[in-house]
Amino acid sequence: MMSWLPENVSTYGKDIDRLFYLIYYITGATFLLVAVAMVAFLILYRHREGRRARYTHGNTTLEIIWTIVPAVILVVLSFMSQATWGNIKSRMPPADVHVQVTAKQFNWEVTYPGPDGKLGTEDDLEMENEVHVPVDKVVLVHLKSKDVIHSFFLPNFRLKQDAVPGREIQAWFQATKPGRYELPCAELCGFGHSGMRGWVHVHPADEYDKWVKEHWPSA
Amino acid sequence: MSDGMSVAATATHVEHVGHEKLGFVRTYIFSTDHKMIGRQFLFLGLFMMILGGLMALMIRWELAWPETQVPGTRWIPEPFMTDGYMNPAFYNQLFTMHATIMIFFVVMPILVGCFGNFLIPLMIGTRDMAFPFLNMLSFWVGAVSGVVMLAGFFVPGGHAAGGWTSYAPLTAVTQYTGVNWGQNIWCISLILLGISSLMGSINYITTIVNMRAPGMTFFRLPLVIWSLFIVAILLLLALPVLTSALAMLLLDRMAGTSFFLPAGGGEPLLWQHLFWFFGHPEVYVLVLPAMGVTSDVLSTFARKPIFGYRAMAFSMIAIAFLSWVVWGHHMFISGMNPLLGSAFMMSTMVIAVPSAIKTFNWLGTLWGGSIRFTVPMLFALAFVNNFVIGGLSGIFMAATPVDIFIHDTYYIVAHFHYVVAGIVFALFAAVYYWFPKMFGRQMNQTIGQIHFWLTFMFFNGAFFPMHILGVGGHMRRIYNPLQYEFLQSLQPINVFITVSAFLLGLSQIFFVINFFWSLFAGKAAERNPWQANTLEWAAPSPPPHGNWGETLPVVHGGPYEYSPPGIPEDYLPQNQPRQPHLLAAH
Numbered sequence: 104m105m106s107w108l109p110e111n112v113s114t115y116g117k118d119i120d121r122l123f124y125l126i127y128y129i130t131g132a133t134f135l136l137v138a139v140a141m142v143a144f145l146i147l148y149r150h151r152e153g154r155r156a157r158y159t160h161g162n163t164t165l166e167i168i169w170t171i172v173p174a175v176i177l178v179v180l181s182f183m184s185q186a187t188w189g190n191i192k193s194r195m196p197p198a199d200v201h202v203q204v205t206a207k208q209f210n211w212e213v214t215y216p217g218p219d220g221k222l223g224t225e226d227d228l229e230m231e232n233e234v235h236v237p238v239d240k241v242v243l244v245h246l247k248s249k250d251v252i253h254s255f256f257l258p259n260f261r262l263k264q265d266a267v268p269g270r271e272i273q274a275w276f277q278a279t280k281p282g283r284y285e286l287p288c289a290e291l292c293g294f295g296h297s298g299m300r301g302w303v304h305v306h307p308a309d310e311y312d313k314w315v316k317e318h319w320p321s322a
Numbered sequence: 323m324s325d326g327m328s329v330a331a332t333a334t335h336v337e338h339v340g341h342e343k344l345g346f347v348r349t350y351i352f353s354t355d356h357k358m359i360g361r362q363f364l365f366l367g368l369f370m371m372i373l374g375g376l377m378a379l380m381i382r383w384e385l386a387w388p389e390t391q392v393p394g395t396r397w398i399p400e401p402f403m404t405d406g407y408m409n410p411a412f413y414n415q416l417f418t419m420h421a422t423i424m425i426f427f428v429v430m431p432i433l434v435g436c437f438g439n440f441l442i443p444l445m446i447g448t449r450d451m452a453f454p455f456l457n458m459l460s461f462w463v464g465a466v467s468g469v470v471m472l473a474g475f476f477v478p479g480g481h482a483a484g485g486w487t488s489y490a491p492l493t494a495v496t497q498y499t500g501v502n503w504g505q506n507i508w509c510i511s512l513i514l515l516g517i518s519s520l521m522g523s524i525n526y527i528t529t530i531v532n533m534r535a536p537g538m539t540f541f542r543l544p545l546v547i548w549s550l551f552i553v554a555i556l557l558l559l560a561l562p563v564l565t566s567a568l569a570m571l572l573l574d575r576m577a578g579t580s581f582f583l584p585a586g587g588g589e590p591l592l593w594q595h596l597f598w599f600f601g602h603p604e605v606y607v608l609v610l611p612a613m614g615v616t617s618d619v620l621s622t623f624a625r626k627p628i629f630g631y632r633a634m635a636f637s638m639i640a641i642a643f644l645s646w647v648v649w650g651h652h653m654f655i656s657g658m659n660p661l662l663g664s665a666f667m668m669s670t671m672v673i674a675v676p677s678a679i680k681t682f683n684w685l686g687t688l689w690g691g692s693i694r695f696t697v698p699m700l701f702a703l704a705f706v707n708n709f710v711i712g713g714l715s716g717i718f719m720a721a722t723p724v725d726i727f728i729h730d731t732y733y734i735v736a737h738f739h740y741v742v743a744g745i746v747f748a749l750f751a752a753v754y755y756w757f758p759k760m761f762g763r764q765m766n767q768t769i770g771q772i773h774f775w776l777t778f779m780f781f782n783g784a785f786f787p788m789h790i791l792g793v794g795g796h797m798r799r800i801y802n803p804l805q806y807e808f809l810q811s812l813q814p815i816n817v818f819i820t821v822s823a824f825l826l827g828l829s830q831i832f833f834v835i836n837f838f839w840s841l842f843a844g845k846a847a848e849r850n851p852w853q854a855n856t857l858e859w860a861a862p863s864p865p866p867h868g869n870w871g872e873t874l875p876v877v878h879g880g881p882y883e884y885s886p887p888g889i890p891e892d893y894l895p896q897n898q899p900r901q902p903h904l905l906a907a908h
Binding site: 127192256262300 | 500633731801892
């Protein structure tokens with residue numbers, strides 16, 4: 104099933120994928136175990152004349168085992184997930200590039216801070232549905248919404264974050280490969296929800312410099 | 323006190339045993355008999371299931387062949403369809419109403435409304451519910467709520483289109499969706515349904531606590547009654563939260579308040595907290611009765627006591643308690659504090675443990691049994707299979723980092739269909755199992771087998787590939803996947819799912835034919851056709867008004883005494899007095 108995952112091009116994406124594989128193997132093995140046991144029991148213990156079902160009300164030892172084993176596996180999974188979650192959510196690395204994305208029905212308004220690095224100043228630049236960022240740099244997205252809840256989804260970056268009106272939410276990524284990646288909205292936002300999408304252009308360092316020069320010739 | 327109540331209830335009922343000739347209206351329409359109310363809920367639920375299913379098929383057509391003419395829909399007028407082409411706004415109405423109908427008007431009325439009403443008095447050994455009039459009111463308020471819900475399609479602007487989760491502010495301001503009265507009607511209908519279900523749950527709790535037959539201790543209750551008891555408590559506590567949230571949403575829409583609107587100082591995430599604080603217990607309201615039905619059916623047809631009865635009861639209680647502290651796992655990417663995400667991940671992982679216990683105990687019940695592959699048994703086994711898949715896929719979402727990717731994709735759609743649409747297997751198991759008691763006739767077992775195998779095959783064909791779509795990043799609630807470059811290669815899977823879904827729909831014709839044919843012309847059912855232990859099988863099929871004739875049954879043992887040693891039969895009904903040596907053994 105993993106081959107269906109879109110190509111990953113972000114730094115923490117591989118940690119998410121690793122957890123995904125791990126859970127996939129654990130749940131896959133559990134499913135096989137249960138399914139094989141069930142089919143085996145259904146064949147072995149099908150009704151036959153003259154054989155009577157075993158009269159038993161349970162087995163405490165067995166029941167303790169199958170309570171504790173899943174509990175231990177799930178607790179270990181929680182701690183492993185927590186490590187990755189903390190890296191993504193609570194220990195954001197210092198940002199190299201800032202972009203403000205304001206969602207509205209049914210577009211992404213992208214605001215670049217310009218050479219002064221500050222949003223809300225004269226040299227800001229606005230684009231619709233186009234995010235330009237350099238490769239291998241930490242990009243901090245300042246996410247806002249003008250109307251309803253939208254969700255900023257970058258499948259190739261393993262990034263999804265709701266944009267909620269009334270607050271600014273920060274999300275970050277660091278792209279590892281230049282290219283053009285799709286940016287759909289993942290939260291129902293009205294009749295135009297389907298088709299609300301933008302593009303993220305990840306540029307190599309020199310190409311990114313050129314793009315900056317083009318839009319801020321004075322800098 | 324409990325004795326006093328049951329004696330009083332018995333006395334009042336005995337009076338009208340014998341001269342209870344009621345007119346047509348009091349017997350079939352405004353009936354206060356728990357069995358008739360149960361049947362009414364069943365017909366309401368089955369009718370709504372057809373509507374909800376047809377909506378699902380229209381959704382599936384759109385996803386497989388986007389923006390083409392949907393066959394047979396040219397009669398649907400603007401603004402829903404234009405000459406058979408579906409408008410995006412109508413697509414949103416369809417998935418909103420598909421979910422609303424299936425959850426609130428199919429699974430709840432059938433599993434909780436129908437089987438709760440029909441089974442509780444019969445299985446605990448009493449003559450009716452504690453409050454028969456309230457019971458009738460509960461059904462009729464529920465039915466009115468259903469009519470109100472369907473009326474939403476006929477108002478200008480169309481029906482609610484904000485998803486069954488109805489996230490504000492999308493649903494709080496008319497201009498965001500263009501839906502005006504549709505959304506109001508959606509809120510009003512669910513407030514009515516909340517009242518209906520509140521009346522039902524008060525009735526269930528009172529009846530189970532106060533009116534059990536002599537000898538029916540709590541730990542002699544069948545697990546399906548345990549599940550309905552716990553569900554009634556969950557409903558009693560969860561629905562007022564939904565009702566309050568809906569009232570707030572209506573005020574935002576109609577009275578200019580700003581509970582959920584940031585412009586007026588409100589908070590959009592408040593809606594999600596309130597909705598999911600109700601919504602997650604609600605999921606267990608749907609699944610617990612399915613677990614109860616499955617436990618009863620598995621034990622009966624494995625001819626073997628349920629494995630770990632107390633563990634089964636306690637794990638349902640544990641699930642009920644934990645269901646109040648997991649709602650935040652619906653909100654990992656909503657922008658709430660990441661520390662809350664960590665806490666909700668932990669509680670969500672913990673709630674998987676009692677679910678695992680139940681699965682292993684079902685396997686333990688099969689082990690060493692003498693298994694009869696009747697139609698209800700096949701459906702119950704399939705429910706276990708679906709529940710295992712749906713439970714395991716839930717672990718992906720519980721792990722917060724993985725959820726970042728699969729949240730709001732088809733992975734979650736696959737997950738909750740394996741759980742909630744999987745519940746329909748338990749629902750069918752219950753219908754096939756209790757049909758003889760309910761209508762006094764047997765359903766046809768051969769047609770039932772065909773119905774089962776086709777349903778099982780096409781169910782998995784329709785829902786399993788959705789996992790793959792989700793892993794590929796396919797968002798849910800989109801009208802046309804071909805608008806996205808990265809989804810182009812997944813389109814054949816969408817087509818495969820749609821074909822399976824149509825075949826799944828067609829397979830249900832076998833059920834409809836079997837149901838109605840058996841209702842009028844099925845083989846007459848004996849009192850205890852499955853040779854089961856629980857009390858309802860001690861009453862005639864169908865049971866008369868008052869259920870038990872002159873005297874109430876007396877309970878001598880547990881519900882799952884199958885294949886006990888020392889007697890020739892492989893079952894020992896709860897109301898049958900025990901031999902002294904068996905008493906010692908138990």
